[in-house]
Amino acid sequence: MKVFVVVGYNNTRVYDVIRLRDLARRHYQAGLLLVAEAASALDSQAADDIIITSLAESMLNQSFQLVTERLYLKNFHPIGILPFSDRGILLGARLANAYGLPGPSPREARIGVDKEVFRTIDRIAEHSSNYRSIGFRRIKTYDEFLACTEEMGGKAFVKPAGEGASRGCFVVEDLAHCAEIWPQIQRYAKDGLIVEELVQDAREYSWDYVAGTSWITEKETTQDIYRAEIQQIVPARLDAAQEKAIHEAGCHMRRLSATNHGAFHNEVFLRQDGTTAAVEVNMRPGGMHIWDLACLSFASFDPWILWLEWASGKRWMETEACTRKLYSGIRMLKAPKSGKVSALPDINHCFGTSTVHEISFSIQEGSTVSHHITDNHAFIGHMIFSNSDYDSLKTDLRAAAQYFEDKIEFEKQQSFSPENA
Numbered sequence: 001m002k003v004f005v006v007v008g009y010n011n012t013r014v015y016d017v018i019r020l021r022d023l024a025r026r027h028y029q030a031g032l033l034l035v036a037e038a039a040s041a042l043d044s045q046a047a048d049d050i051i052i053t054s055l056a057e058s059m060l061n062q063s064f065q066l067v068t069e070r071l072y073l074k075n076f077h078p079i080g081i082l083p084f085s086d087r088g089i090l091l092g093a094r095l096a097n098a099y100g101l102p103g104p105s106p107r108e109a110r111i112g113v114d115k116e117v118f119r120t121i122d123r124i125a126e127h128s129s130n131y132r133s134i135g136f137r138r139i140k141t142y143d144e145f146l147a148c149t150e151e152m153g154g155k156a157f158v159k160p161a162g163e164g165a166s167r168g169c170f171v172v173e174d175l176a177h178c179a180e181i182w183p184q185i186q187r188y189a190k191d192g193l194i195v196e197e198l199v200q201d202a203r204e205y206s207w208d209y210v211a212g213t214s215w216i217t218e219k220e221t222t223q224d225i226y227r228a229e230i231q232q233i234v235p236a237r238l239d240a241a242q243e244k245a246i247h248e249a250g251c252h253m254r255r256l257s258a259t260n261h262g263a264f265h266n267e268v269f270l271r272q273d274g275t276t277a278a279v280e281v282n283m284r285p286g287g288m289h290i291w292d293l294a295c296l297s298f299a300s301f302d303p304w305i306l307w308l309e310w311a312s313g314k315r316w317m318e319t320e321a322c323t324r325k326l327y328s329g330i331r332m333l334k335a336p337k338s339g340k341v342s343a344l345p346d347i348n349h350c351f352g353t354s355t356v357h358e359i360s361f362s363i364q365e366g367s368t369v370s371h372h373i374t375d376n377h378a379f380i381g382h383m384i385f386s387n388s389d390y391d392s393l394k395t396d397l398r399a400a401a402q403y404f405e406d407k408i409e410f411e412k413q414q415s416f417s418p419e420n421a
Contacts, residue, residue, distance in 0.1 A: 001030075001075060001076055002028065002030040002031065002076075002077050002079045003024075003030055003033045003049075003071075003076045003077065003078055003079065004020065004024050004030055004031075004032050004033070004078070004079060004080040004081075004082055004308065004311065004312075005033045005035060005067075005071075005078050005080070005081050005082065005092075005095060006020065006032060006033070006034050006047070006082045006084045007035045007081065007082065007083050007085075007089075007091050007095065008035070008036070008037075008055055008085030008086070008087050008088020008089070008091075008284070009034050009035070009046075009084055009085065009088070012377060013287065014040070014042045014045065016285070016291075016304075017032070017034065017046040017047065017084070018046050019304055020032060020082070020304060020308070021046060021047060021048070023304055023305060024308065027305065027308065028079065028308065028312065030079055031048035031076070032046070032047045033047060033048065033050070033051065033071075033076060034046060034049070034050040035050075035051045035053060035055075035063075035067055035088065035091065036050060036051075037054060037055050037087070038052065039052055049070075049076070051066065051070050053066050053067065055085075055087040055090070055091055056087075057090055057113070060090055060091060060094065063091055064091060064094050064095065067091070067095065068095075068098065078095070078099045078101065079101070079311075080101060080102075080308060080311030080312040081095045081096040081102075081103055081311060082307065083103075083109075083263075083283065083284055084284055084285070085284060086282060086283075086284065088284070089104075089109045089113050089283050089284065090113055093105060093106045093108070093109035094106055101311065101312075101313065102260065102262060102310060102311060102312075103260070103261065103311075104257070104258030104260060104261045104283070105258070108257060108258035108261070109283070111256065111257040111281060111283075112257060112258075112281055112282065112283030112284070113162055114162055114192075115159070115161050115280055116136070116161050116194060118253075118256065118280065118281050119133075119134070121256050122253075122256060122278060125256055127252050128245075128248045128249075128252065130245045130248065130249075130275050131245075131249055131275065131276050131277065132271075132275050132277050133278070134196050134197055134277050134278070135152065135196065135197040136195065136197070137151075137194075137195050138161060138192050138193070138195075139189075139192070139193050139194075140189050140190070141189065142178070142179075142182050142186075145158065145182060145195060146175065146178050148195040149172050150175060152195070152197050152198070155172060155173060155198040155200075156172040156195050156196060156197065157169070157170070157171055157172065157195070157227075158170050158172060158181065158185060158193055158194070158195050158196075159193070159194055159196075160185070160192075160193055160194070161188075161194050162191055162192070168184070168185050168188050168193075169226065169227045169375070170184070170185065170227075171226075171227060172198070199269050199271070199277060201271050201273075202269040202270055202271040203219075203270050204219040204220075204221060204267060204268070204269060204270075204279060205217060205219055205236055205267070205268050205270060206232075206265055206266060206267050206290070207246060207247065207249065207250025207251075207253070207264070207267075207268055208234075208264070208265055208266075208290055208294070208303075209263065209265075209266070210262060210263050210264075210303040210306045210307050210310070211263075211303075211306040211307060211310035212306075212320055213301075213303070213306065214250060214251075214322075215294060215297075215298070216235055216236045216238065216250075217232050217233065217234050217236060217286065217290055217293075218232065218234075218235075218236035218237070219267070222373050226372075226373060226374050226375070228374070228375055228376050228378060228379075229288060229332075229376050230331065230334070231329060231331045231332065232286075232288050232289075232290055232293065233293075233327060233328070233329040233393065233394070234290065234293035234327070234328050234329070235297060235322070235327070237327070241274060242274070245270065245275070246270055246276060248276070249266075249268045249276040249277070249278065250264070250268060252278075253266040253268075253278050253281050256281075257283060258283065261283055262307055262311060263283065263284055263285050263310075264281070264283060265282040265284060265285060265287075266278070266281055266282065285303070285307070287376065288330055288332075288382075289330050290330075291303040292384070293328040293329065293330060293384070296326060296384075297322075297324055297325065297326050297327060297328045297386070298322040298323060298324060298325065299322075299323045299325045300323075301322055301323075326386045326387065326388055327386065327387055327388070327389070327390045327393045328357075328384065328385065328386040328387075329384070329386070329393050329397050330382055330383065331383050331385075331397040331398070331400070332381070332382050332401075333382060333383065333404055333405060334371065334378075334379055335369040335371045335380050335405070336405045336408060337410065338370045338372070339368070339410040339411065339413070340366065340367070340369075340410060340411045341363060341364075341365055341366065341367050341368075341369060341408060341409070341411075342366075342409045342410055342411045343408070343409040344361055344363075344364075344365060344407075344408060344409075345403075345404050345407030345408065347359040347361075347404075349400075349403065351385070351396040351399055351403070352387075352392055352395060352396035353387060353389070353392050354385040354386060354387040354392060354393055354397075355385060355386045355387065356383070357384040357386060358384040359381070359382075359383045359384075359404070360381055360383075361380060361381035362379070362380055362382075363380045363381070367380075381404070383397065383400055383401065383404075385397055385400070
């Protein structure tokens with residue numbers, strides 16, 4: 001049986017894997033095999049078979065042997081390797097090389113896994129006059145964290161060297177915050193933490209790429225000590241100079257990592273003075289439905305099909321421009337307060353002039369929620385809208401989010417009284 005092998009999987013993205021399975025069947029008469037670190041009740045919907053194994057770098061040899069043996073015993077013939085998470089890139093590269101399929105070398109794949117590796121290369125690489133690298137240091141102890149933050153002027157940004165989805169990411173506003181933040185990031189210290197200079201005068205974008213085609217996505221993050229991603233707009237509305245600068249930064253980051261790799265979600269700072277800097281390289285499809293937004297926004301474009309074509313060796317890496325027909329956006333929903341939800345609002349509602357494609361809550365009545373958004377998985381739902389007008393789309397997304405969040409009902413906390421004691 002011919003199969004595409006998806007390496008690295010988080011069940012919050014099961015909708016993407018189901019789509020890949022359907023496309024593999026329809027276009028290639030092939031199955032889909034999942035390689036994941038944990039089993040989920042949703043796996044049977046997403047794949048024809050699943051292999052549970054560690055994706056840690058220290059277990060790479062054992063996991064590679066397990067996967068190749070299972071492929072042989074099941075008579076599965078890989079026709080494409082699809083690294084689908086940051087942790088899946090190393091094993092994905094090893095498998096692609098072993099089966100003679102498109103993919104980065106194992107050495108190149110490390111750039112997408114360890115943030116220090118990219119920062120080190122980026123610091124000495126040639127780049128355009130608009131690009132500026134970011135100062136950083138890898139640390140493992142609290143004393144190093146404190147000293148490094150002090151060296152950077154008392155403000156910094158700290159994140160795990162090998163995590164994604166904004167897990168463990170904190171803005172350090174002053175030295176006093178170090179003691180408050182450390183207990184929340186200490187569990188990542190064994191594998192290393194990256195402390196970077198804090199970029200304050202910038203907006204964030206992603207340079208999204210698949211099989212030779214790229215576009216720029218506008219990113220909005222929460223503005224507290226955490227930095228979770230709350231909104232994405234495809235394509236970003238930019239002037240010619242801004243678009244050129246971000247595109248050059250995205251291409252620069254790809255050149256430093258792996259030019260023969262099929263999917264990138266490279267995150268880029270655009271400073272107020274027009275210069276750019278890398279946030280980080282991600283050698284996999286962007287999350288938060290970004291590829292689905294691209295399907296809505298661009299004419300005759302499906303990045304999922306292009307990814308399968310690249311993985312199976314049927315597509316040359318040629319640069320192509322996307323033709324915009326709409327702006328589309330996703331906005332995440334957050335709990336307005338912490339507590340137990342007693343009722344969720346009716347989602348059948350219209351907002352402004354935008355077309356509503358999806359409104360969904362990931363919680364149920366009776367769920368206990370927190371208003372603290374610590375990473376990208378802490379939201380309670382999302383909305384996907386599209387509009388021919390950029391400003392109207394942003395207005396409608398914000399208005400809809402406010403409406404739904406205000407309509408969530410919570411159980412009243414029982415007050416204490418002597419009679420209840």
